[in-house]
Amino acid sequence: MSEWLKGDPLRKKKVSRASLKNQKTSSKKSSGQSVKKASSATTATLVKKVLFRPDRYQYVRDKKKSSSCVFCEAARQDLHFETLCVYKSTHSMILLNKFPYNSGHILIVPQSHQGHLLSLPEVEYQDLHQMLKLALAATESIYSPSAVNIGLNQGRAAGAGLPDHLHYHLIPRWEGDLNFFPLIAETKAVVETLEQTYKKFRDYFLENAP
Numbered sequence: 001m002s003e004w005l006k007g008d009p010l011r012k013k014k015v016s017r018a019s020l021k022n023q024k025t026s027s028k029k030s031s032g033q034s035v036k037k038a039s040s041a042t043t044a045t046l047v048k049k050v051l052f053r054p055d056r057y058q059y060v061r062d063k064k065k066s067s068s069c070v071f072c073e074a075a076r077q078d079l080h081f082e083t084l085c086v087y088k089s090t091h092s093m094i095l096l097n098k099f100p101y102n103s104g105h106i107l108i109v110p111q112s113h114q115g116h117l118l119s120l121p122e123v124e125y126q127d128l129h130q131m132l133k134l135a136l137a138a139t140e141s142i143y144s145p146s147a148v149n150i151g152l153n154q155g156r157a158a159g160a161g162l163p164d165h166l167h168y169h170l171i172p173r174w175e176g177d178l179n180f181f182p183l184i185a186e187t188k189a190v191v192e193t194l195e196q197t198y199k200k201f202r203d204y205f206l207e208n209a210p
């Protein structure tokens, strides 16, 4: 054997692996019965875990339910509080955010299921941005905020909760509304109920929408 191989760490590894194999073989020989038992026990556990878990059924059902798109569902239905959809144009719609960051937090959404702005046909793109203007006018009229956040998270990595269906967020803001409470508790005190928000926007659109 070459001198340089003697100190080769890889060679040492090979030796130790070989000895390990020998050890395993001898232990199998000495306790063949227990190895068989262990393997059938493992199979039983697997079968139990994979096939017979009725408690997982509810989870799978819930998963299936949540995979249908809430925005597409709202687009299919007439306006009502259940879907939180408060106004529709030809190609777009305005919904309340179910978990608002602030009072009056709404979403401006195309009716077609698209996850990328550039995928929207031109007519739908124009309609969506007309809706954004209408939503801003409504928000300013109803809430007189001192500022607004308008944002679109395109893609999950950008923070989109429903990345497959585009939606603008529009959030009215007031000086000092971001106090220490949401910072320490990740919770925001919203001063009105969703029902109240829905009625305010509904009344506005009934009177002012084209």
Ligand SMILES: [Zn+2]
Residues within 6 Å of the ligand: 069, 070, 071, 072, 073, 112, 113, 114, 164, 165
């Ligand atoms: Zn959708």
